[in-house]
Amino acid sequence: MFTVTSEDKNPGSRPRVVIIGGGFGGLALAKSLKNAPVDILLLDKHNYHTFQPLLYQVAIGSIEADSIGFPIRRIFTKHENFSFNLAEVQKINPETNCIITDIGTIHYDYLVIATGSNTNFFGNKEIEHFAMPMKNIPEALNIRSLVLQNLEQALVTTDMREKSALMTFVVVGGGPTGVELSGALAEMRHLILAKDYHGLSKYDMRVYLVEGKDRLLAAMSPQASAAAKKFLAEGEVMIFNSAHVQSYDGFFLTIDNGKTIKTRNVLWAAGVKGEAPDGLPAEVTGKGSRIQTDEINRVKGYQNIFAIGDVSAVITPDTPNGHPGVAPVAIQQGQQLGKNIARLIKGEPTLPFRYKDKGTLATIGRNKAVADLGKLHFQGFFAWLLWGFVHLMSLAGFSNKGIIFISWVINYFNKNSDNRLIIRSFNTDTRRSNEAHK
Amino acid sequence: MFTVTSEDKNPGSRPRVVIIGGGFGGLALAKSLKNAPVDILLLDKHNYHTFQPLLYQVAIGSIEADSIGFPIRRIFTKHENFSFNLAEVQKINPETNCIITDIGTIHYDYLVIATGSNTNFFGNKEIEHFAMPMKNIPEALNIRSLVLQNLEQALVTTDMREKSALMTFVVVGGGPTGVELSGALAEMRHLILAKDYHGLSKYDMRVYLVEGKDRLLAAMSPQASAAAKKFLAEGEVMIFNSAHVQSYDGFFLTIDNGKTIKTRNVLWAAGVKGEAPDGLPAEVTGKGSRIQTDEINRVKGYQNIFAIGDVSAVITPDTPNGHPGVAPVAIQQGQQLGKNIARLIKGEPTLPFRYKDKGTLATIGRNKAVADLGKLHFQGFFAWLLWGFVHLMSLAGFSNKGIIFISWVINYFNKNSDNRLIIRSFNTDTRRSNEAHK
Numbered sequence: 016m017f018t019v020t021s022e023d024k025n026p027g028s029r030p031r032v033v034i035i036g037g038g039f040g041g042l043a044l045a046k047s048l049k050n051a052p053v054d055i056l057l058l059d060k061h062n063y064h065t066f067q068p069l070l071y072q073v074a075i076g077s078i079e080a081d082s083i084g085f086p087i088r089r090i091f092t093k094h095e096n097f098s099f100n101l102a103e104v105q106k107i108n109p110e111t112n113c114i115i116t117d118i119g120t121i122h123y124d125y126l127v128i129a130t131g132s133n134t135n136f137f138g139n140k141e142i143e144h145f146a147m148p149m150k151n152i153p154e155a156l157n158i159r160s161l162v163l164q165n166l167e168q169a170l171v172t173t174d175m176r177e178k179s180a181l182m183t184f185v186v187v188g189g190g191p192t193g194v195e196l197s198g199a200l201a202e203m204r205h206l207i208l209a210k211d212y213h214g215l216s217k218y219d220m221r222v223y224l225v226e227g228k229d230r231l232l233a234a235m236s237p238q239a240s241a242a243a244k245k246f247l248a249e250g251e252v253m254i255f256n257s258a259h260v261q262s263y264d265g266f267f268l269t270i271d272n273g274k275t276i277k278t279r280n281v282l283w284a285a286g287v288k289g290e291a292p293d294g295l296p297a298e299v300t301g302k303g304s305r306i307q308t309d310e311i312n313r314v315k316g317y318q319n320i321f322a323i324g325d326v327s328a329v330i331t332p333d334t335p336n337g338h339p340g341v342a343p344v345a346i347q348q349g350q351q352l353g354k355n356i357a358r359l360i361k362g363e364p365t366l367p368f369r370y371k372d373k374g375t376l377a378t379i380g381r382n383k384a385v386a387d388l389g390k391l392h393f394q395g396f397f398a399w400l401l402w403g404f405v406h407l408m409s410l411a412g413f414s415n416k417g418i419i420f421i422s423w424v425i426n427y428f429n430k431n432s433d434n435r436l437i438i439r440s441f442n443t444d445t446r447r448s449n450e451a452h453k
Numbered sequence: 454m455f456t457v458t459s460e461d462k463n464p465g466s467r468p469r470v471v472i473i474g475g476g477f478g479g480l481a482l483a484k485s486l487k488n489a490p491v492d493i494l495l496l497d498k499h500n501y502h503t504f505q506p507l508l509y510q511v512a513i514g515s516i517e518a519d520s521i522g523f524p525i526r527r528i529f530t531k532h533e534n535f536s537f538n539l540a541e542v543q544k545i546n547p548e549t550n551c552i553i554t555d556i557g558t559i560h561y562d563y564l565v566i567a568t569g570s571n572t573n574f575f576g577n578k579e580i581e582h583f584a585m586p587m588k589n590i591p592e593a594l595n596i597r598s599l600v601l602q603n604l605e606q607a608l609v610t611t612d613m614r615e616k617s618a619l620m621t622f623v624v625v626g627g628g629p630t631g632v633e634l635s636g637a638l639a640e641m642r643h644l645i646l647a648k649d650y651h652g653l654s655k656y657d658m659r660v661y662l663v664e665g666k667d668r669l670l671a672a673m674s675p676q677a678s679a680a681a682k683k684f685l686a687e688g689e690v691m692i693f694n695s696a697h698v699q700s701y702d703g704f705f706l707t708i709d710n711g712k713t714i715k716t717r718n719v720l721w722a723a724g725v726k727g728e729a730p731d732g733l734p735a736e737v738t739g740k741g742s743r744i745q746t747d748e749i750n751r752v753k754g755y756q757n758i759f760a761i762g763d764v765s766a767v768i769t770p771d772t773p774n775g776h777p778g779v780a781p782v783a784i785q786q787g788q789q790l791g792k793n794i795a796r797l798i799k800g801e802p803t804l805p806f807r808y809k810d811k812g813t814l815a816t817i818g819r820n821k822a823v824a825d826l827g828k829l830h831f832q833g834f835f836a837w838l839l840w841g842f843v844h845l846m847s848l849a850g851f852s853n854k855g856i857i858f859i860s861w862v863i864n865y866f867n868k869n870s871d872n873r874l875i876i877r878s879f880n881t882d883t884r885r886s887n888e889a890h891k
Contacts, residue, residue, distance in 0.1 A: 062601060063874045079856075081517040084874040088649040092869075098651060101605040101875075118609045152876055163500060167539040171556045211526040213536060415871055417859050418517075425855065431530075433853055436501045436522040437539075438590055439877070 030124035040324030040345035041129035047353025076435040107294030132287035132325035146283040183278040188285035189226025198379035201250030239385035242394035310367035323348040468562035478762030478783035479567035485791025514873040545732030570725035570763035584721040621716040626723035627664025636817035639688030677823035680832035748805035
């Protein structure tokens with residue numbers, strides 16, 4: 016154990032900005048501070064940035080895991096004032112301007128919490144144990160292994176009810192993640208099952224989508240919701256709206272609409288909550304465990320602690336619940352906070368954050384997506400092309416862009432993919448990755 | 454649990470060929486039997502084929518893991534007489550023509566053991582515990598995590614001797630795998646360390662290669678050995694020849710030339726042994742735990758049990774120790790055995806296996822490789838291009854070819870790569886992948 020403060024290159028000469036979290040917000044902030052008179056220290060528990068919007072494609076085996084992970088050091092190779100450390104933050108200590116981490120105690124002059132969100136099981140421990148979340152690459156690979164192992168198991172089981180449970184997939188949550196995941200499962204059922212799993216029929220495989228609200232993609236336009244429902248229904252996804260999961264014990268899923276589904280695959284995309292480190296008083300945390308901030312993303316009651324992205328909520332009369340927990344908000348907050356920290360150092364007035372909503376896209380599968388761009392709503396092939404273009408352009412690294420683009424083109428024409436590898440064998444009893452079985 | 458025999462599509466009508474192992478030999482055999490009047494059942498404990506020659510590039514983070522794994526079902530999508538099951542074989546029961554597996558008891562008419570080889574620690578349990586093998590994708594990813602985690606640790610440790618141990622890499626074994634791995638580590642030291650790990654110098658990082666014989670690449674020509682040694686020395690790899698590791702306790706590696714190296718990274722490429730299932734009598738197993746066979750790869754003493762590839766040795770006066778354990782031997786044996794099984798079924802005479810050695814290639818890094826093609830020996834840039842071409846052409850799937858080619862081209866010009874992700878966090882205490890820390 017050591018104290019990073021003892022390693023300051025220029026102790027005292029430049030303020031140190033410590034950023035916790037290398038997601039969209041943390042990266043945007045670090046880039047925005049490139050020429051500011053500060054030393055940046057970015058901490059993350061992974062050594063890579065995860066491009067979360069494509070996690071579902073890793074889960075379903077369409078693209079490789081490495082394509083949506085980008086080593087953080089590599090992004091900042093040419094940034095002089097940037098350092099990275101692989102670390103887990105245990106506690107913030109605002110009184111001493113320090114954070115306690117597994118690599119030691121680290122001093123900050125400005126602290127930015129950009130730790131994002133994690134899956135929300137709403138306190139149900141049983142569901143948390145048996146359902147599969149998908150918020151990071153290891154979890155997406157766990158889903159991939161579960162799906163593929165259960166199909167393998169379905170081929171060799173002689174118990175027809177167990178076979179049916181192994182081939183029944185329930186996605187909980189009808190937001191973009193749930194819609195995209197259930198669309199991809201429907202596509203796998205339609206295009207791949209009979210081709211690669213001789214002995215399994217697509218009529219044996221069922222995909223359900225359970226959503227609590229009365230329409231899918233509730234944050235988008237009614238037109239987008241209707242089109243998503245239509246596209247999924249065409250893929251034979253069974254949709255339950257205004258329905259809430261009550262329990263899941265690894266075998267039976269019960270829903271408050273009276274249905275019980277026998278399934279071995281429950282994929283949980285029903286909600287997220289802010290994942291803030293310990294050490295701040297309870298009163299700064301609001302709805303969805305998000306840290307409440309003022310208009311420059313400063314945490315209430317502190318001068319030099321900020322929070323951006325999913326973990327935070329800018330509370331103003333216009334945004335009583337903060338902004339939506341999406342990548343563009345995090346990126347814009349990171350960029351704006353970079354400017355504001357530079358202004359604070361120079362003693363200039365800060366500028367309030369204003370979210371510029373450029374629109375929302377969600378894809379349902381091959382040739383099918385929905386788009387809301389301001390007052391423009393459209394669906395289908397052009398929305399799907401736009402979705403692909405926007406996501407490719409947003410990817411952090413040139414080589415990842417190229418590899419994902421090629422994978423997509425090849426998969427599109429092949430109607431198949433080559434990435435259905437069970438690399439992290441998944442133990443269905445412990446519900447954990449099982450490395451002992453390698 | 455079930456009995457696969459009860460699921461025969463045409464019980465009794467066509468003989469069933471059961472192949473254990475989806476490596477180079479098993480795949481070549483299954484392909485060769487495509488039009489034979491048999492039902493093929495291929496079993497493997499992974500659901501994918503591993504292109505082992507490029508494992509070291511996965512370990513070093515040059516290419517993505519999924520690129521060198523190919524789902525076995527996907528390879529045989531269009532083969533009518535082919536089935537695959539994910540299964541671990543526990544025992545062969547030759548008396549009843551059955552194998553016992555974790556998915557049930559499986560009957561065979563012809564059994565082919567193509568289980569390959571595994572790392573040989575020569576009985577040293579301590580080394581087996583602390584050194585890192587590299588025979589499959591999960592193991593290559595463990596090495597990747599170890600290397601990257603130790604570099605992260607080196608950045609934050611204040612104990613200078615520990616820092617040195619974290620940055621000292623010892624590769625044991627100077628065959629193709631060891632030469633390629635140490636060459637890649639030297640390249641990482643030279644091209645990537647200072648660029649991405651601000652605070653670490655290449656002069657802090659050391660790469661050793663320990664080989665028992667008096668020259669590297671002992672199976673190749675003296676010219677190839679000399680060039681490999683020269684190339685590695687240029688990359689500042691410290692080479693010990695005629696040297697054997699005596700012990701490694703996780704901190705200190707002792708060698709019988711009197712040296713002791715303090716290191717946290719020992720990569721073991723010093724030998725392999727055949728990995729046959731239980732159930733055959735001890736007398737069929739020879740040197741290196743390989744199953745001894747006759748000239749048509751039939752196991753001595755059996756009419757319908759065969760062994761091909763690394764796990765086997767065709768024992769003849771010309772080949773008293775069998776053929777080398779390399780992919781071309783396994784592929785040619787698989788192809789030949791396919792023809793011979795078809796001949797056996799038709800009652801035609803079988804044809805003995807003759808190995809056609811097309812040459813050997815090994816790469817040492819950027820622009821550097823060595824080649825022995827018959828009497829032709831050459832080294833350097835052209836050998837390196839040839840190495841790349843041959844390996845690309847051998848890759849099983851079109852999309853993998855494209856993705857690896859693009860990765861190589863981008864890495865070549867970037868002098869860097871984007872795949873240094875710690876996806877399988879590695880626990881240096883337990884020396885196992887540590888999923889609990891995700």
